[in-house]
Amino acid sequence: MKIIVCTKQVPARDSQLRVASSGAWIQEADLSYEINEPDAYALEEGLQLKEKHGGEVVVLCAGPARAAQTIREALAKGADRAIHIAEEDLGAFDPLGAARLLAAALRPESPDLVLTGLQSDDLGYGQTGVILAELLGLPHATIIMQVEKQDGAIRVKRELEDGWFQHVEMPLPALLTIQSGINKLRYATLMGIKKAKNKEIRNVTAASLDAGSAVPSIQLGRVYLPGRSKQTQLFDGPPKEAAAKLVEKLKFEARVI
């Protein structure tokens, strides 16, 4: 089974974000980056499916030069090769434009299964996978918690609201968006890291892909800190002092202790 895993590089989870002076995006200078977390689960699912059924796992990533680091880490975990769509300014693409890039790079590969995380931790549209399925004409299912390969088909477990799930079946090739927690993430081994150095990363430029129109149909405006819906009483100072102030409020004002 040939599996393509679409991954994205995003600012590390615990980043302290600051709005850039232009107000158009965040200050990127001092940030560290990592693989988008749901994509890490998608990669792990791809690796596990390959281990069970044989085949190949190809990592596909669109992003600036720094994304090469995240791609290397995916190769070190066991992906066989990678395609890096080099694009310094992905922000110029809306979700459809970005998915068109991925689709153009994906089509000649004719994969059996395409996996993505269910959403990105930065923009968080939660749309790239589904758009990609539509562009490629593939059946899809989203927010997947279990994948079972059958003869020419897959059976998956979709997460719904309030603790409900549904089994869904579809023919291959297909596209799935993977939910965090579907599996247990592996760490790269030393051997894996060593091997990754000799694995192929094919670089293609966004311009060289026959991706169709890149004219966005939505446009991001000002980026800003959300307002507070409640008046929060914040306590600071040394931990002991702050804790004492908080407990006093909880006891005498909120009366919950």
Place this chain on the structure above:
Amino acid sequence: MNILVVMEQRAVQGPPAWSRMSWETLAAGQQLARELQQPVSAAVLGQGIENLASELTDKKLEHVYAVEHDLLKDYTPDTYTAAVRQLVEKTQAGIVIFPHTYQVRDFLPKLATALGRVAVSDVIAHRIEDGKLVLVRQLFQGKLNVDVRFTGDPPYFASLQAGAYRADHIEAGSAAVEKFTPQLTPSRIQPLDLFREAQRAVDLTAAEIIVSVGRGIKEADNIPIVQKLADVLGAELAASRPICDSGWLPMERQVGSSGQTVAPKMYLAVGISGAIQHLVGMKGSKIIVAINKDANAPIFEVADYGIVGDLFQVVPALVEEIKKAKS
């Protein structure tokens, strides 16, 4: 630029029933209609939905569309995309809004793509600027907001976050039900059984006080630090999704959209940044206390009291202070 609200129903146990978020979307549709001075209509898709459609006839709406077909009985993205697309083309709707449910997340991007558009997903607010619609959505798991505008031609598609609009603001009126039968072919995707996992052994909804822990706890070995806090308060211990995903606490202790929804007297969020998936499960709590090292963490937007600091120092200090206060 008439407005179309696509309501959601589900037949999980028994006959089709509304997804409650649909009413919030209907209220938002009516609000947009007032602000843009445009008519608003509502649609419901499925099979055997006459009763649901008739519940919309006493609302202030231009049309109520009952989109009926045998192939819409069980949801698939293929059939729902085709049906809504045909309805949008028939009605020439300019703005089409949906509740941001798991189902909508599964087919709305497909629908928008099929029409060469991009849907704005998970919208939390809007305003009208120079007669144009500006939508607000969240970035970075709720740490920042961004304004979004449509730049191309309508139809414009958007899905609205749970709780962003108030369902009790629906205007009464009268509208007739119009039946619409789309042309559909069977989906490649076969929906099978709907199910819930084994019964929950822990009922967090009964707890008066909940101490909930998130990623800030860093590793499984640190869980006893917050367990102590729960113990001294007589509280149940709960967690955000990543903690349960990692197996540090059992899934049944998860609070949020995919876990339990709680509203205790006090909810203490420790090392939880407050992504929307978590907030929807706990923001109804009476008193919310947050301990987090990031002063801009979205959890502070809903907190009544907070300490910005290192939980590994703050929580033990808090345990000592609570012991003193209780003695």
